[in-house]
Amino acid sequence: MNETPHSPGEARPRAAREAQPKGAADPGKGRVDHAEAAKRFIAAPEHLKFHDERLWDIRMKRDRQMHAIPEWEELRRLASAIKDHTLSHLDTYLEQFEAAAKANGVHVHWAKDGAEHNAIVLGLLRDHGAKTLIKSKSMLTEECGMRQALVEAGIEITETDLGERIQQLDAEAPSHIVMPAVHKLRRDVSDVFARTLGTEQGNDDIHYLAESQRMTTRPLILEADAGMTGGNFIIAETGAVVVCTNEGNADLSANTPKLHIVSVGIEKLLPRTSDLGVFIRLLSRSALGSPITQYTSHFRSPRAGAEMHIVLVDNGRSTRLGMPEFWTSLKCIRCGACMNTCPVYRRSGGLSYGFTYAGPIGLVIDPTFDKHKFSSLPFASTLNGSCTNVCPVKINLHEQIYAWRAVMAENHELPFAKKTAMAAAGALLASPRLFRAAIATADQALLSLPRFAQYNALNAWGKGRENPRGAGQTFHAWWAKNRAGKAKAAAPGKQPS
Amino acid sequence: MARDMNWWDLTGNTMRVGLFVPCYIDAFFPRVGIATLELLERFDLDVDYPFDQTCCGQPMANSGCQAEAAATERLFVANFRDYDYVVCPSGSCVHHVRSKFDAIEQTPDVTAVRSKTFELVEFLHDILKVEAFPWASFPHKVGLHNGCGSLRGLHHARPSELNEPFFSKPLDLLQKVDGIEFVTPTRPDECCGFGGTFSVFEEAVSVKMGQDKVADHTKAGADYIVSADTSCLMHQQGCAERDGSKMKFIHIAEVLNGARQ
Numbered sequence: 103m104n105e106t107p108h109s110p111g112e113a114r115p116r117a118a119r120e121a122q123p124k125g126a127a128d129p130g131k132g133r134v135d136h137a138e139a140a141k142r143f144i145a146a147p148e149h150l151k152f153h154d155e156r157l158w159d160i161r162m163k164r165d166r167q168m169h170a171i172p173e174w175e176e177l178r179r180l181a182s183a184i185k186d187h188t189l190s191h192l193d194t195y196l197e198q199f200e201a202a203a204k205a206n207g208v209h210v211h212w213a214k215d216g217a218e219h220n221a222i223v224l225g226l227l228r229d230h231g232a233k234t235l236i237k238s239k240s241m242l243t244e245e246c247g248m249r250q251a252l253v254e255a256g257i258e259i260t261e262t263d264l265g266e267r268i269q270q271l272d273a274e275a276p277s278h279i280v281m282p283a284v285h286k287l288r289r290d291v292s293d294v295f296a297r298t299l300g301t302e303q304g305n306d307d308i309h310y311l312a313e314s315q316r317m318t319t320r321p322l323i324l325e326a327d328a329g330m331t332g333g334n335f336i337i338a339e340t341g342a343v344v345v346c347t348n349e350g351n352a353d354l355s356a357n358t359p360k361l362h363i364v365s366v367g368i369e370k371l372l373p374r375t376s377d378l379g380v381f382i383r384l385l386s387r388s389a390l391g392s393p394i395t396q397y398t399s400h401f402r403s404p405r406a407g408a409e410m411h412i413v414l415v416d417n418g419r420s421t422r423l424g425m426p427e428f429w430t431s432l433k434c435i436r437c438g439a440c441m442n443t444c445p446v447y448r449r450s451g452g453l454s455y456g457f458t459y460a461g462p463i464g465l466v467i468d469p470t471f472d473k474h475k476f477s478s479l480p481f482a483s484t485l486n487g488s489c490t491n492v493c494p495v496k497i498n499l500h501e502q503i504y505a506w507r508a509v510m511a512e513n514h515e516l517p518f519a520k521k522t523a524m525a526a527a528g529a530l531l532a533s534p535r536l537f538r539a540a541i542a543t544a545d546q547a548l549l550s551l552p553r554f555a556q557y558n559a560l561n562a563w564g565k566g567r568e569n570p571r572g573a574g575q576t577f578h579a580w581w582a583k584n585r586a587g588k589a590k591a592a593a594p595g596k597q598p599s
Numbered sequence: 600m601a602r603d604m605n606w607w608d609l610t611g612n613t614m615r616v617g618l619f620v621p622c623y624i625d626a627f628f629p630r631v632g633i634a635t636l637e638l639l640e641r642f643d644l645d646v647d648y649p650f651d652q653t654c655c656g657q658p659m660a661n662s663g664c665q666a667e668a669a670a671t672e673r674l675f676v677a678n679f680r681d682y683d684y685v686v687c688p689s690g691s692c693v694h695h696v697r698s699k700f701d702a703i704e705q706t707p708d709v710t711a712v713r714s715k716t717f718e719l720v721e722f723l724h725d726i727l728k729v730e731a732f733p734w735a736s737f738p739h740k741v742g743l744h745n746g747c748g749s750l751r752g753l754h755h756a757r758p759s760e761l762n763e764p765f766f767s768k769p770l771d772l773l774q775k776v777d778g779i780e781f782v783t784p785t786r787p788d789e790c791c792g793f794g795g796t797f798s799v800f801e802e803a804v805s806v807k808m809g810q811d812k813v814a815d816h817t818k819a820g821a822d823y824i825v826s827a828d829t830s831c832l833m834h835q836q837g838c839a840e841r842d843g844s845k846m847k848f849i850h851i852a853e854v855l856n857g858a859r860q
Contacts, residue, residue, distance in 0.1 A: 141803035150807075158786065165759060174762040443760065445790045449804050482801060484794030484808075485661070487751035491760035500751075504699070507663030520662060520800065528659045528667030531622065532674055534651040541626040562799035566806030567837030570627035577625045577632035581648050585636075 120148045122290045125275070125453025133515075134456030134475060136482040143285075143451040153285055154448040161442045163391020164492065171383070180380045182496035185433035188338075188371050189423060195338040195371050196414065202341030206403040209411040216246030219415045223248065223330070223363060224255050226411055230361050232257075232327030238345065238352035239263035240332030241279050241436060242365050242415055244458040245471075260322045262351035267315060271298040277452030277460065280389050280438040285451045329355040331401070333366035334435065335381060336412075339374050342402040343412065346385060346395040353399050362404065364412040368419050369432040381435060384494035389437040422470045427505040431466045433495040440489035440499055446482055455479060462489035462499040469506055477515035480506035541576055613645040617682035619675075619716070621692045622654040624829050631829050634852040635688040635719055641734075641856075642727055649678040657695040660702055661795045669702040672709075680708045684726065685716040688852045690749025690828045691795075693718040698752060718753055719852055720827045724768040731775055734857040738778030741854075742821035743769060744812070744835070746828025747790050755827070759788045769827055769851055776854060784815035793834035809838035813846050827851045 123146045126139040144150055168174045188195055200210045213219035219242075227235065235257055243249065249259055249270070261267040265282035269275065272294045276282030283291065292306035301314045331352045335344040343364050345352040356362045372378060386395045404410035423429050441447045441461030452460035457468045457476065465483055468476040480503050489499040510516060516524075530536050563569065575583075616639060620632040639646045655675055659668035675696070679685045687693050696716045703709060723729045745767075749755040756767035773779055792798070792808025799805075813835050816824050824846060826832050832848045839846045849858065 137801045137803065140801065144803045144807050154811075168762050171762070445792065445808055446801070446804050449807050481662075481797070482804075484747065484790045484792060484797050484805075486747035486790035486794070488747075488758070488760055488788065488790070491751065491758055504661070507661070508665050509663070511663035511665065516663065520796070521664070524659045524662050524664040524667045528664065528669075528671060531654040531656070531658070532670030534653055534674070537622070537653040541622070562802040563837070565802055566841060567809070567834065568840040569837065570623075570833050573627060573629050575629065577620045577629035578650075580629050580633060581636075581650075585648065 119289070120146050122146070122286055123149055123451065123453075125277070125451070126456035129456065129475060132475075133478050136450065136454050136456070136478060139454035139456070140446075140450030140482070143454055144449060149285065149287060149451075150449060152287055153451060156284060157442045157448045160391050161439075161492070164388055164439060164442070165391075167387040167391050167393060171387070177380055177384055178494055178496050181384055181435075181494055182433065184372065184377050184380060185495050186430070188373055189369065189429065189432050192368065192371065192420075192423065195373055196368060198338040199336055199341055199371060200414075202337075202339065203412055204341070206341045207410070208341060208403060209409065211411060211413045213413050213415045213417070215417045216248070216415075217251075219246045219365065219413055219417065220248050220251040222413050223365070224252060224257070226361065226363055227252075227257055227328055230328060230409075232359075232361060234258045234260070234322070234326045235328045235330055236260045236262050236323050236326040236355050236359070237330035238332065238347060238355045239266045239276075239282065240330070240365055241276070241458050242332055242367050242417075243330070244276060246365075246415065246417060248365075260319060260326065262319065262323060262355050263347070263349060264312065264315060264351075267319060268294060271295070275453065275458065278438055278441060279436050279459065279463075285453060323354050323358055326359045328361040328363065329357075329359040330363045330365060331356050333364050333370055333412075334385065335372050335378060336366055336370050337372055337375050337378065340402060342375070342400050344378065345399050345401065346382070346397065347399075348390075348392075348396045350397050353397060356399070356401055357405065360408045362401070362408065362410045364401070364410070365415060366412065367415050367417070369434075381494075385435060385437055388439040388492065388494040418470055422467070425470070427509075428466060428470065428502055430497055431463065431470075431499075431502060433497055434463055434467075435495060437494055439492040439494065443488045443492045444483075445486065445488070446484065450482070455482070462503065463497075466497075466499055466502045466506065469510075473510075473513060474515060477510045477513075478517075480504075480510060538578065613643065615681075615683045616644050616646045617679045617685045618646055618648045619652060619655070619679065619685050619687035619692070620648065621687065621689045621829075623833065624689060627833065628829050628850070631688050631850040631852055634850065634856040634858065635686070638719075638723075638852055638856040639686060642729070647682070652678045655692045655695050656700070656702060657692055658795055660695065660699060665702040672700055672703045675700075676703070676709050676712045679712050679716070683715065684722065685712065686719055686722045687716065688719045688827065688850060689830065690718045690720075690746045690753055690755065691830060692748075693721075694748035694752035718749060718755075718827060720749070720755060720769050720772060721753060723772055723855070729772070729775075732772075732855050732857070735775070735855055736777040736857070736859065737854050738780075739822045739860070740780045740782050740820055741773070741823045741825045742782050742784055742816035742819055743767075743773065743787075744791065744816075744824050744826040744828070744831055745769065745788065746793075746826060746831045749827050750788065769825075772855060773825065773851065779854075782816070782819040782821045784812075784819045784821075786815055789815075791831050791835050793831050795830075798834055805834070806838055809835050810842060813839045813842070813844055817844065817846055821846065823847045823849050825849055825851055825854055 123143045261270045268283040277285040289306045295301040333343040334346045447461035465479045487500040656668035656671040791812040792805040836848045
């Protein structure tokens, strides 16, 4: 086809379609600039509107599910307590899990970081002469950069989760931990499939696209040498791995090839099978506003004639466990509810955070991977606290975001302009005399107070907003005039004792 | 008006209230400070305005700059330690004092000031237990905006994320105002995007959130957005005016003090 934009058959030139906004630029050795990427996301109104409304709708569905369960808040308390307990005895439960899994005939591997994880997986594939790998969605393998590492080693990988497959075909990271392609419109998917799978250009019928993906992926699944899944929960007393999906793709990945590799973070432990009910009831309701995932699969031992390997990954988790202000972030069950409710996430898209974990949970855990690179992320929040309230395991997300800001300041990770503005504001606001002089007139106040309103020449406040108008006199002046008789001895300018 | 017996009733002393007028209200919205003062004066209280007050330290602390916030926090305690209560018409400032005021050593003076500092709505609802505002009439359609510091920080109301019984202190108070009519936006609890320094460091997201908030209230039919948080109103008003919106903004203190428009 040699279609030109102005082909005679068209009544008018095809309107320039809004391109899908790309994520945060690779900062190299610098900081991820969330604000810059967010600005580009907002400059794409169709994508912005869809993204915001789609995720808000899921938040509403979550609320409806919550109201159908009278003991919801009790479930959250229980889930939080079980996770607190497990994380406080993680060493014991991990050893119990390893022993139980081995007794089930499963091979257990320990990986201290992402590189070691990728090497273990590659070693297993080579041992089995495996060249092709099918896998279900796993944020852990994203976190470890596994796909790139294995592809460079000559392994052909096929993602079997639809959203993750879309992102793989588009060579783009997932933007949401539950809905990896939620930032794409269906016409974006149509474009990706046309380019990579050879589907009809411009056909964005959902059924057509899903079926095309299915027909092209299914043979790869049936012929794959090895399969990989993540794990939503692992059970210490039984050595079982529990995987929750809506597409059944984890079951295909685990059950089709003769080699099943499970990659799972060490924080996914639960002590007993009986603890699981609390979490299964919370997970999908929190994530998607549905009562349960279509599939909740328990993998306990290898199939006859097959092998099952579990790679338990640390990758910074045990260090985080030792951080007094941030260790409870390990309770996270990766439901994504904090992302769905976050007004900033919904308006900036997951790719603007520059790492696997976006939204409130990303603001909290990304800096544990690289404090400098992710030093601006804790500021990509209004500290509104909605995330904390939807979290099914009661992580105090907004308080941890706040705590990270102080850590960044102490570690000299604030941009110079911000640090300078805050030092100036601190000096001004600590001195009644300087403060009074600074806000004597409203015009003057606009220049110095709130200092943050115009912290540099760019006038970030005024770009999209009008300034507050002056009121003629300050409250302070009004009081002096109207209630002066009551004023205490303290005169303007007097320093505190 | 009714309130529980308390020590100042027994001693015959009048309750001494220190009025805290945050920096941006002092400079840009003195009418909110005046309405708060006049409203409190209606309740037979000894209301005083310590003359050397400036700010609570929140702008610096919210940016992580604890060291830079310390002197301002110390000044706040020095100004307010001699009162029975400290009352302020700004939820986020009170939330800072009560929950995050830890750039300085926690002396008895500091902890005492923290525990006796109240946001105006809480003070009227929980301490004074005001039952009527016979002077107030506000015959307009209003949308209530709960600032996040008030809603989730001070627990002004049950936030929509929780499966707990509904309550709303600002609504309880506003319902006592003659002629007032409420409209409800589709996302009543969504943050409006001010967020202190967030408003400039994440300017694009902040403005978009403000625009969306005003649009939601407009669609619900509100003539006024009423809030206990002036900073949210300042931001929303800035967005609305830039967009040519007709929405009007008023602080809850002004409505409760009898403002007509």
